[in-house]
Amino acid sequence: MTTEAVRYELKQDAAWITLDQPDRRNALGTELVAGLRAHLAAALDDARVRLIVLTGAGPVFCAGADLKSGGVADAKPDAEHPFVTVLKAIWNSPKPVIGRINGHAFGGGIGLVAACDLTIAVDSAAFAFSEVRVGVVPAIISVLCVPKLGLQNAMWLFLTGERFSAARAVELGLVHRAVRAAELDAAVDEVSGLVRLGGPQAIREAKLLIRRVPQLALDDAFRWTTAKSAELFRSEEAAEGMQAFAAKRKPRWAE
Numbered sequence: 001m002t003t004e005a006v007r008y009e010l011k012q013d014a015a016w017i018t019l020d021q022p023d024r025r026n027a028l029g030t031e032l033v034a035g036l037r038a039h040l041a042a043a044l045d046d047a048r049v050r051l052i053v054l055t056g057a058g059p060v061f062c063a064g065a066d067l068k069s070g071g072v073a074d075a076k077p078d079a080e081h082p083f084v085t086v087l088k089a090i091w092n093s094p095k096p097v098i099g100r101i102n103g104h105a106f107g108g109g110i111g112l113v114a115a116c117d118l119t120i121a122v123d124s125a126a127f128a129f130s131e132v133r134v135g136v137v138p139a140i141i142s143v144l145c146v147p148k149l150g151l152q153n154a155m156w157l158f159l160t161g162e163r164f165s166a167a168r169a170v171e172l173g174l175v176h177r178a179v180r181a182a183e184l185d186a187a188v189d190e191v192s193g194l195v196r197l198g199g200p201q202a203i204r205e206a207k208l209l210i211r212r213v214p215q216l217a218l219d220d221a222f223r224w225t226t227a228k229s230a231e232l233f234r235s236e237e238a239a240e241g242m243q244a245f246a247a248k249r250k251p252r253w254a255e
Helices: 030-045 082-092 108-115 130-134 139-149 151-160 166-172 181-197 200-215 218-233 236-247
Strands: 006-011 014-019 051-056 060-062 097-101 104-106 118-122 126-128 177-179
Touching: 006 030, 014 030, 030 082, 051 060, 051 181, 060 108, 082 108, 082 139, 097 108, 097 181, 104 108, 108 126, 108 139, 118 166, 118 181, 126 166, 130 151, 139 151, 166 177, 177 181, 200 218, 200 236, 218 236
Parallel strands: 014 051, 051 097, 060 104, 097 118, 104 126, 118 177
Antiparallel strands: 006 014
């Protein structure tokens, strides 16, 4: 399955979604965002898919908003912007999303990086919140980027618009690992393999835990996590995991 702007491929139990307009530096134009929405929905609806890999074609992962099309100047205040729908789909996906960051990411492209759950970038990639240099701000993506960067780092990067390296992105908590280009696929395979070791239900619930707990008051968080822990310890998946551990064998996870 493919669109003109985004490519979709099923590799084993992983849906690979590739931004495929390298001649336009995979800028977030209408067609590309629509393709992302469609393919994310397809991956989430496909029972064969356990994880999603998001990447780009060419030397740039995503150059951010398509300035030639006006960016988000035509956004309607009473309707959710399509790019917001994309970011929310990744952020709330019950299936882990791995960012295979094949090259530079600027502006809205960093929003896609921040939305991913696990991120591996090529060490030659550069990043920048360059919006202020064209007279706008990283408004939409700030919702996801500020919590990852922290206030101090966000203030510096948003106000200066300066470029930073993949190694710096790791230090800032925006990216998990930076590797040489020749090692990128192996690193993605490695992290995919680590995810597959966990129970599918446990992986979904672990992601939910991370998303929800920071939003709760202390007592509410303890009540919710205590109930969730009891629920999962009673589950069939937990029973299989513990039996496999006792028998020193690999668990036979049910999807």
